[in-house]
Structures are given as C-alpha cells and as structure tokens.
Amino acid sequence: MDTTANTRQGLKELINRAGIGLALLGLVVFFSVFTEHFLTANNITNILTQITINLILAVGMTFVILIGGIDLSVGSIMAFAAVIAGKAMTMPGLGPTEAILLAVMAGLLAGMLCGLLNGFLSAYWSIPSFIITLGMLNIARGAALQVTDAQTVYAFPKEFSEFGSSLIFGVPVVFILALLLVAVAWFILNHTILGRMIYGIGNNEEAVRLAGHSVFRYKMIAFTICGLTAGIAAIVYMARLNIASPIAGIGFELNAIAAVIIGGTSLNGGRGSVIGTLMGALIIGVLANGLILLGLSDFMRQMITGVVLIAAVLLDQYRARYGRST
Amino acid sequence: MTNIQRLEAGSDNDETVLRVTGLKKHFGGVKALDGVDFSLRKGEVHALVGENGAGKSTLIRVLTGVHTFKDGAITLGGASFAPQSPQQAKARGVQVVHQELNLLSHLSVAENISIEALPRNRFGLYDRAETRRRARLALDAIGLSDVDVDAVVSTLGIAHRQLIEIARALQSDSAILILDEPTATLTDREKLRLFDIVRAMAARGVTVVFVTHHLDEVFAICQRVTVFRNGKTIITQDIPQTSPAEVVRHMVGREVGQLATKRPAIPANVPIALSLKSFRVAGSSSADGVSLDLRYGEILGIAGLVGSGRTELLRGIFAIDPVVSGTLQRDGVDISLKNPAQAIAAGIGFVTEDRKDEGLILSMPIAANTTLANMNLVTRLGLLRHRGEASIATEYGAKLQLKFGKISDAVSSLSGGNQQKVVLAKWLATAPRVLMLDEPTRGVDVGAKAEIYAILRDLADQGMAILVVSSELPELMTLCDRILVMAQNAIQGCVMPADYAEENILKLAYRQS
Numbered sequence: 001m002d003t004t005a006n007t008r009q010g011l012k013e014l015i016n017r018a019g020i021g022l023a024l025l026g027l028v029v030f031f032s033v034f035t036e037h038f039l040t041a042n043n044i045t046n047i048l049t050q051i052t053i054n055l056i057l058a059v060g061m062t063f064v065i066l067i068g069g070i071d072l073s074v075g076s077i078m079a080f081a082a083v084i085a086g087k088a089m090t091m092p093g094l095g096p097t098e099a100i101l102l103a104v105m106a107g108l109l110a111g112m113l114c115g116l117l118n119g120f121l122s123a124y125w126s127i128p129s130f131i132i133t134l135g136m137l138n139i140a141r142g143a144a145l146q147v148t149d150a151q152t153v154y155a156f157p158k159e160f161s162e163f164g165s166s167l168i169f170g171v172p173v174v175f176i177l178a179l180l181l182v183a184v185a186w187f188i189l190n191h192t193i194l195g196r197m198i199y200g201i202g203n204n205e206e207a208v209r210l211a212g213h214s215v216f217r218y219k220m221i222a223f224t225i226c227g228l229t230a231g232i233a234a235i236v237y238m239a240r241l242n243i244a245s246p247i248a249g250i251g252f253e254l255n256a257i258a259a260v261i262i263g264g265t266s267l268n269g270g271r272g273s274v275i276g277t278l279m280g281a282l283i284i285g286v287l288a289n290g291l292i293l294l295g296l297s298d299f300m301r302q303m304i305t306g307v308v309l310i311a312a313v314l315l316d317q318y319r320a321r322y323g324r325s326t
Numbered sequence: 327m328t329n330i331q332r333l334e335a336g337s338d339n340d341e342t343v344l345r346v347t348g349l350k351k352h353f354g355g356v357k358a359l360d361g362v363d364f365s366l367r368k369g370e371v372h373a374l375v376g377e378n379g380a381g382k383s384t385l386i387r388v389l390t391g392v393h394t395f396k397d398g399a400i401t402l403g404g405a406s407f408a409p410q411s412p413q414q415a416k417a418r419g420v421q422v423v424h425q426e427l428n429l430l431s432h433l434s435v436a437e438n439i440s441i442e443a444l445p446r447n448r449f450g451l452y453d454r455a456e457t458r459r460r461a462r463l464a465l466d467a468i469g470l471s472d473v474d475v476d477a478v479v480s481t482l483g484i485a486h487r488q489l490i491e492i493a494r495a496l497q498s499d500s501a502i503l504i505l506d507e508p509t510a511t512l513t514d515r516e517k518l519r520l521f522d523i524v525r526a527m528a529a530r531g532v533t534v535v536f537v538t539h540h541l542d543e544v545f546a547i548c549q550r551v552t553v554f555r556n557g558k559t560i561i562t563q564d565i566p567q568t569s570p571a572e573v574v575r576h577m578v579g580r581e582v583g584q585l586a587t588k589r590p591a592i593p594a595n596v597p598i599a600l601s602l603k604s605f606r607v608a609g610s611s612s613a614d615g616v617s618l619d620l621r622y623g624e625i626l627g628i629a630g631l632v633g634s635g636r637t638e639l640l641r642g643i644f645a646i647d648p649v650v651s652g653t654l655q656r657d658g659v660d661i662s663l664k665n666p667a668q669a670i671a672a673g674i675g676f677v678t679e680d681r682k683d684e685g686l687i688l689s690m691p692i693a694a695n696t697t698l699a700n701m702n703l704v705t706r707l708g709l710l711r712h713r714g715e716a717s718i719a720t721e722y723g724a725k726l727q728l729k730f731g732k733i734s735d736a737v738s739s740l741s742g743g744n745q746q747k748v749v750l751a752k753w754l755a756t757a758p759r760v761l762m763l764d765e766p767t768r769g770v771d772v773g774a775k776a777e778i779y780a781i782l783r784d785l786a787d788q789g790m791a792i793l794v795v796s797s798e799l800p801e802l803m804t805l806c807d808r809i810l811v812m813a814q815n816a817i818q819g820c821v822m823p824a825d826y827a828e829e830n831i832l833k834l835a836y837r838q839s
Binding site: 196 | 688
C-alpha cells in the first residue's frame with residue numbers, strides 16, 4: 001500500500017529468497033573453520049562430483065513437483081536407461097563414436113519414454129502421480145533386471161569414461177553439464193509459455209484449463225522432462241563408474257525430492273525455483289561431505305540430512321502461512 | 327419522554343449482551359479495524375453490512391477468538407471478553423457459522439453435530455446412541471425433524487448442510503450466533519426456511535449477527551443494522567428508521583448512480599452473434615434443450631433458480647462440459663467446439679462463477695493472470711516478453727479502473743471487486759466477440775459493482791454480444807436488454823424491459839413443468 005510497507009515487503013522477500021543461499025554459505029563457513037580439509041580444491045571437486053547425479057535428477061523433479069506431482073520412479077528409470085544405453089554401447093561392430101552416440105540417444109529416449117508414460121497415465125485418468133510413479137518404480141527396475149538378466153553391463157569405450165572423469169579448472173565436466181541443465185530449466189520456467197503453464201497448473205489447474213490451455217499436455221511434458229533428466233543422469237552415472245548396473249539408483253528419488261524441497265519448492269506445487277533446487281542439492285552435498293570430515297559416521301550424516309529436510313518443510317509452511325496473512 | 331426511554335433501556339428486551347468499544351486491529355501497516363463501536367441486544371437479529379474489506383470479517387474473527395486485539399474493549403454479558411482462541415470464545419457462548427462450511431462430509435449428521443465433544447459411555451468408549459440422541463434434539467430444536475441423523479453429510483444438499491452447522495453451533499448454549507453470508511448458496515425457498523429458523527432462535531433469546539451483502543435480507547429479517555466502512559463503524563440504525571438506499575449510501579459513502587435502464591431495443595437487423603437451437607448439455611432434464619439468439623451489442627440476461635441449469639448451459643457453450651445434442655451457431659455458421667481453446671478461437675470468452683477456483687491463479691501476478699487466456703499477445707516463438715506483458719496488463723488495468731499496487735503483485739493482494747476486474751481483463755485480452763459472464767459481481771462490493779456494470783454496457787455499445795447469468799434480479803434488470811428465465815434446463819420465457827419486475831421473473835422461474 002504505502003512505500004514503507006512495500007520496501008519492508010521487498011526486504012522480507014529478499015531474505016526469503018536469499019535464505020537458502022545464506023544457509024549454504026553458513027554451512028560452508030562452518031565446515032571451513034571446523035575441519036581441516038573442507039576448503040581444499042580436491043575436496044570441492046569431490047563434492048561437486050558427488051552431487052552431480054542428484055542435481056540432474058532434482059532438476060527434472062522440480063518440474064514435476066511444481067505442477068503438484070511427484071515422481072518416485074527416477075531412480076529406477078535411471079537404472080533402466082543406463083542398462084539400455086549400456087546394451088547399445090556394447091553392441092558388437094560399432095566404432096567408439098557411433099557406440100557412444102547411439103548409447104546416449106538410447107538412454108535419453110528410454111528415460112523420456114518412462115517419463116511420458118508416467119505423465120500420460122496420471123494425467124489422462126487423473127490418478128495421483130504418487131501411485132503411478134510408485135508402479136513405474138517397480139516396472140522400470142524390473143525391466144532393467146530383465147533386460148540384463150541381473151548382470152552388470154560393462155566394457156565401454158575409454159573415450160566415454162574420460163568424459164566422466166575429466167576436469168576443467170578443477171571442476172568436473174559432468175557438474176558443468178548439470179549446471180547447464182539448471183540454466184536451461186531456469187530459462188524454460190521463467191521465459192517460456194511452458195514455464196508459465198507449469199507454475200499456473202501447480203497453483204490452479206482449473207483456471208489454466210478454462211483459459212483454453214491443455215493441462216494434459218503440459219503435465220505430460222513435465223513428466224517427460226523428469227524422465228529425460230533421469231536418462232541424462234544415467235549417462236553421467238555410466239561415464240563416471242564405467243558400468244551400467246541394473247541395481248543402480250536405488251533410493252535416488254528420495255534424495256532428488258529432498259533437494260527440491262530443501263530448495264524451497266512447495267510440495268503442493270506452484271511455488272519454487274530451480275535455483276533453489278541447485279542450492280538444495282549443494283546443501284545436501286556439503287552437509288554429507290562436511291559431516292564425514294568432522295568425523296561423524298555415515299549414519300549420523302543420514303539422520304542430520306533428514307532433520308534438514310523436515311526443517312526445510314517446516315520453514316516452507318511458515319512461509320506459506322505468512323504469505324497468506326499479509 | 328425520558329422516562330419512557332429509560333424504561334425501554336432497562337426492559338428485558340433491550341438488554342445489551344455484547345458491547346465493543348474503540349476496537350482497533352492492525353496487520354502490519356494495514357488498519358483492518360480502526361475504532362469500532364458495536365453493541366448487541368439480547369434476542370435481536372443484527373445485520374452487519376459493508377463493502378468487502380470494510381472490516382466485518384476481522385470483527386468476526388476477533389469476536390470468535392481467531393484474532394486477538396490490543397486496543398479497545400469488549401464486554402460480554404457484563405464481563406470483559408478477550409478470547410485467545412476459538413475454544414475460549416465458544417466457552418463464552420459465541421459461535422460462528424462460516425460461509426465455507428466446516429463439516430466432515432463423509433461422517434454422519436449426528437457425528438458432525440457432536441464432533442467438538444463426542445460423548446463417551448462409562449467405559450470411556452464412543453457412545454453412538456448418545457450421539458444420535460443429542461443430534462435428534464439439536465435438529466428438532468431448529469425444526470429439522472425431516473433430517474435423518476444417520477445420513478452421511480455428503481448426501482445432503484448445501485442448504486441442509488448449512489442448517490446442520492447451525493444446529494451444531496446451537497446445541498451448546500450459544501448466547502451469540504454469527505452467520506457469515508448464510509444465504510450465498512441458498513435458493514429462495516431455502517432462504518425462507520433459514521429465516522424462520524433465525525426468527526425462532528431469536529425468540530428463544532439467542533442473539534443473531536447476520537453478515538450479508540444482500541440488503542433485501544437485512545430488511546426482511548433484522549431489527550438493527552450496523553454499517554462498516556474502512557474499518558470503522560459508520561452507523562447503527564433501527565431497521566424501521568432507515569431504507570436500503572440510505573444503508574447503501576452509508577456503505578459507499580456516496581450516492582450510487584443507477585444506470586439508465588431505458589434503452590432502445592436492439593433492432594432485428596443487427597446480426598446474430600451466437601445462436602443455440604435445441605442445445606442440450608449432459609445431465610439436462612429437458613427434452614427440448616435451450617434455443618436462443620444473442621445479437622451483437624446486446625446484453626442478454628439469464629435468470630433462474632440455483633440448479634435450473636444456467637451455469638451448465640454456459641459451460642456447455644464454452645465446451646467445458648459435454649453437449650448431448652442441438653446446434654451452436656457463431657455468426658450464422660454451425661460450429662462444434664471440443665474444448666475451451668476452440669471456444670476462445672471462435673471469439674467466445676467466459677467469466678466463470680467462481681473466481682478463486684476457476685478464474686484466477688491467486689498467487690501469481692496480475693500481469694500473468696491478465697494474459698493467461700491469450701499468451702500470443704506476449705510471446706514470440708514460445709518465449710515470454712515480460713515487459714510487453716506488464717504494459718499490456720497495465721493498459722487493461724487502466725481501461726477497467728483497476729486499483730492495484732504493482733502489476734507484478736499477486737492477484738490475492740486485490741479486493742474482490744478488483745480481482746473480478748482482472749478476470750474480466752483476462753477475457754478482454756482475448757478480444758472476444760461474445761462474452762459470457764456467470765455471476766459477474768458475486769462477492770463484489772457496491773461501488774465496484776456499478777463500475778463493472780458500466781464496463782459491460784460500454785462493451786456492448788462497442789458491439790460485443792454479452793450473455794449474463796445472475797441470481798441477483800436487480801442486477802439483471804439494471805444491466806440487460808432482455809432477460810430469459812430458465813427452469814429445469816429450459817427457457818421458460820423472456821421478460822422485456824417494459825415488464826421488468828422481480829415478480830414477473832420469479833413467476834417464470836418457479837414454473838413447474
């Protein structure tokens with residue numbers, strides 16, 4: 001109403017937005033002070049490598065959560081896409097370039113197909129995506145095991161694994177790829193009709209439908225994007241470990257969801273950002289790394305990550321309530 | 327003279343049960359209540375009126391313990407009253423029945439009535455028989471002997487649900503019962519029943535606070551009326567000493583100009599924009615369906631009771647719900663629409679009944695809402711032009727006299743009337759030739775109502791064909807060139823301006839076929 005109220009509102013908005021970044025900064029400072037090895041080039045490279053796959057999955061998950069959905073199947077889809085890509089790459093009679101190209105295409109397609117199926121089934125029959133993707137979690141995992149006969153696929157061209165482990169100025173190339181994905185997702189969400197519709201559907205599906213837009217189509221796209229990022233994560237995983245295991249990625253969906261939620265995206269949809277997701281993934285990674293450097297056990301680390309997740313959701317509740325009362 | 331007054335003041339009938347003095351309530355910098363004085367007498371029905379944002383809701387929230395207050399004083403039954411929670415307010419006998427009902431729809435009527443304190447038997451287990459007995463008593467007390475206590479709430483109509491809430495509120499000895507917009511979703515007949523129940527409650531000594539937008543109801547049932555404006559009490563008047571026009575003047579703080587209802591009839595040679603022939607939507611109870619012609623420049627009203635198929639007709643035209651049979655012509659050409667996108671492409675716009683659920687994305691900016699139905703205006707190759715969007719939204723805002731802070735503010739920051747203008751802006755941005763509106767001024771205050779009427783008339787004068795559904799007959803009579811009356815999914819007749827009278831419309835609306 002008056003300008004003071006506006007600036008105060010603006011300040012709160014700023015703190016709200018910067019809050020997650022400040023939390024990350026606080027963690028970094030804390031671990032830098034209290035551990036010896038946290039702020040070393042080696043360790044930072046380590047952290048970035050470790051969070052890459054989760055970040056890639058979380059970028060796609062952000063789209064799905066923004067429309068008010070959830071995707072529990074990304075871990076399984078990643079494994080399925082990986083074994084499909086692995087099979088393609090190890091097909092006899094292919095040169096390294098052809099093999100890699102074919103594998104990447106096959107992996108991405110497999111991921112997108114699973115995502116498309118998730119989106120189609122849940123949007124066409126208006127079934128909660130929780131149930132559909134829970135089904136897909138089992139289907140994709142089963143398919144991955146079936147295709148490989150539960151055997152790990154290996155023996156990839158060495159050019160491929162070089163991509164997985166190469167660094168530019170100490171930054172893993174795969175992390176740069178993930179950052180690129182974040183940037184593309186940010187652009188889509190903020191500067192395209194698709195992005196506008198995704199936020200709109202998360203807030204009020206009916207209003208979007210009555211304004212003449214196909215909610216069905218945009219939901220399919222959101223899930224397909226999520227499947228695609230699972231496919232990309234599969235390729236990165238293969239390049240890093242040089243294998244494609246049908247039991248890869250178990251439980252990865254939960255970490256991806258955690259990164260999105262810690263990043264401030266509302267589980268009810270309609271509110272949040274992919275920049276937040278980046279922060280969320282960084283916080284989870286920094287926390288994991290720092291706590292181990294502090295000498296805590298991996299079990300303790302897991303507990304603390306859980307506490308952070310719950311704290312983030314509580315914070316989000318307060319934010320939502322505060323936003324309503326003003 | 328003075329003797330008589332004192333006598334009256336001292337008589338049982340005039341006993342003041344609640345007195346609010348100098349109540350103030352601020353939210354941040356916003357003064358929701360800015361010095362409210364208000365009193366209630368035992369056993370009266372007291373109307374609380376005012377435009378949206380005048381402070382009625384905030385006062386109710388303070389009285390029912392949802393909000394606390396610092397400045398001012400409230401006394402209830404002679405003792406100071408400052409509830410810290412809804413429980414405390416209830417303990418002192420202050421109950422509220424909200425506009426949005428708070429029933430558990432999958433439980434029985436009896437369970438709903440006792441839900442605040444479910445009875446236990448001597449083993450500490452839930453006592454079903456006692457629950458049913460209490461419910462029967464509570465229902466009988468307000469004359470609802472026809473309602474089965476074992477019925478599941480979701481199987482009951484909206485009117486019964488409301489009455490069940492009232493029964494629940496009254497079973498604990500209520501001193502004061504606040505009804506917040508109780509008639510918003512009721513038909514006229516259900517309204518009369520509610521009024522009978524309210525009168526009976528008042529006769530038993532319950533004080534009823536009646537919050538409403540409908541002045542005819544105020545004058546039908548209330549003894550006194552208090553008018554709020556901008557968080558202040560403007561005046562409290564005895565109903566016999568005032569008139570609806572005077573109350574409106576107090577609400578608005580100025581005279582509300584009536585639109586000239588005398589307009590030349592639309593000549594028959596003006597082309598027909600939209601024509602329906604035997605148009606039947608799914609679930610229609612009429613074999614013949616609806617036939618109507620809407621001409622360019624015409625505002626055609628559709629009156630009818632709730633459930634007569636008015637909203638369903640509009641939803642059918644806009645291809646939201648399936649159409650079973652019949653034809654729809656635009657500019658004399660048969661078309662079949664499969665979804666809202668095709669309807670929009672055919673030049674039709676639809677301002678829906680419920681702006682919160684269907685019309686707006688509340689937490690998104692005014693600008694984003696304005697362009698929602700026509701993204702082509704602000705995109706190039708699928709990319710958004712934020713600056714172009716802001717300027718287009720600002721332009722429509724200016725056209726519709728929208729009052730807003732920044733165009734990037736969330737729509738939820740606007741008042742009801744201004745929110746409705748954003749819905750209107752959204753559809754005008756699609757440049758429709760036919761505009762349909764369902765309850766265009768529901769929950770909109772008096773001043774904004776008049777502005778919306780003027781906007782619609784202006785659009786019609788520019789040649790737009792407008793179809794308006796409304797439950798408010800004065801609204802239709804002010805706005806429309808003709809009024810069609812619907813009942814049982816069919817048009818029962820047409821009322822021309824010369825015959826405009828509520829009686830003429832209602833006669834058609836109540837016709838049973």
